[in-house]
Amino acid sequence: MRGLTSAVFLATFFVYVECDNWQEWWTYDGISGPAYWGLMNPQWNMCSRGRRQSPVNVEPDKLLFDPYLRHIHIDKQKVSGMLHNTGQSLVFRVDKDTKQHVNISGGPLAYRYQFEEIYIHYGMENQQGSEHHIQGYSFTAEIQFYGFNKDLYHNMSEALHKSQGIVAISLMVQVGDTPNGELRLITTVFNKVTYKGASTPVKHISLRAMLPDTEHFMTYEGSTTHPGCWETTVWIILNKPIYITKHELYQLRKLMQGSADAPKAPLGNNARPVQPLHQRTIRTNINFKNAEVNNCPSMHKEMYYKANKWPQNIKDHNPFHSLHSFPIG
Known part of the structure; x- marks a missing residue:
């Protein structure tokens, strides 16, 4: 019964x-x-039915080196837009009347993509928050740049349903003492989007300046990580985190799912669980063999790669303080 x-x-x-x-x-x-x-x-x-869903868990020893992957190019132009608390996520959307668009190309992309949105996923604890996992570990947060295929489609709404329609660039976020200067343009206005439905302008933000200093990445064919999970997305996961301070993270965790009258629960822990990889291959432009010979920063399992394996008695230990890429360990 x-x-x-x-x-x-x-x-x-x-x-x-x-x-x-x-x-x-x-x-x-x-x-x-x-x-x-x-x-x-x-x-x-x-x-529920898709077999090319995102996010996924990246296993470094199963990555496929692809020598034909080019460097990623993102235009230098700055854009303005609105930061929204949607009640599910924190989302930045470019102003519709923007005339200086930011194009994304190179890497695994055969077309030019026009940047449209930023999604911020984060946890209420430092040991969780990112949607994509590395070797089973989660980062404090994950920032995702979304763009649509401007060579083939007219806008994001159309491209979501079309082949090769969307690109998503994933930046893992780690707690650190050196904040990302461009990210601060967003973090300084967190207090203006505390509740669902709140919006505030963010002006002259540079995606390129927000990126970590790396030319290395992983890429696979997947989906958007929010409904309706359209399997039209080329994912690019950069092989180095950016940093957020404890104070910025504290302000982020004060955001709520509901209104001021009924705030409900915190907005955090807004990550979709990792999805089965099935028969997909995750490619990378990291040449492990060259990295071993030249002792270059890489994702080699003996050199790097344990994201957020926190000591039990030191919650704020930063495993990246001396690393140039995701630790693999």
Whole structure:
């Protein structure tokens, strides 16, 4: 009887959501969480049925070196936009009337992509927060740049449903004493987007300046990590973190899912669980053999790579203080 009651409740909930604005109802936990995204809206069925889903766990010893991967190019132009607390995530969107667009090309991309959005995923504890994992470990946060294929499509909405439509660049974020100067343009206005529905302008931000100092990356074919999980996304995961200070992280963790009258839970812990890789290959431009010979920073398992393996008695230990790329250990 108890199981039947739960089933009826779920059915009633999803019928209600479908009749209402379902974009407002999905969350990262409970009966509207990731396990149910594919049931909430027929257009989101890839969230439960797709086999090329994101995020994934990157296993360094299974990466495939691809000598044909080029360097990634991101235009120098600065853009302005609005930072939104959507109730699910913190999202920056470029102003619609922007005339100086930022193009992304190179790397695994056969086309030019126009930058449109930044998504910020983070945890309420330092040991979790990123959507992508490295060797089973999670970073404090993950910043994702989304762009659409401007050579083939007119806008993000169209490209989401089309082959090679979207690019997503992933920056892992680690706690450190040296903050990212460009990221500060966003972190300084966190207090203006405390509650769901709040927005604030962010002016003259440079994506290129926010990137870590690395030419190395990993790439695979995947999906958006929010509904409807469209499998049209080329992912690029950079092989070096950027840094956020403890104070900035404290301000970020004060953001809430609800309104000022009903703040609900904190906005954090807004990461979709890692998805099965199935038969996909994750490629990289890191040449492990050259790295061994020249002792260059790499992802070789004996040199680097344990993201956030925190000592139990030192929560704020920074495993990256002397590293030039993700530690692998």
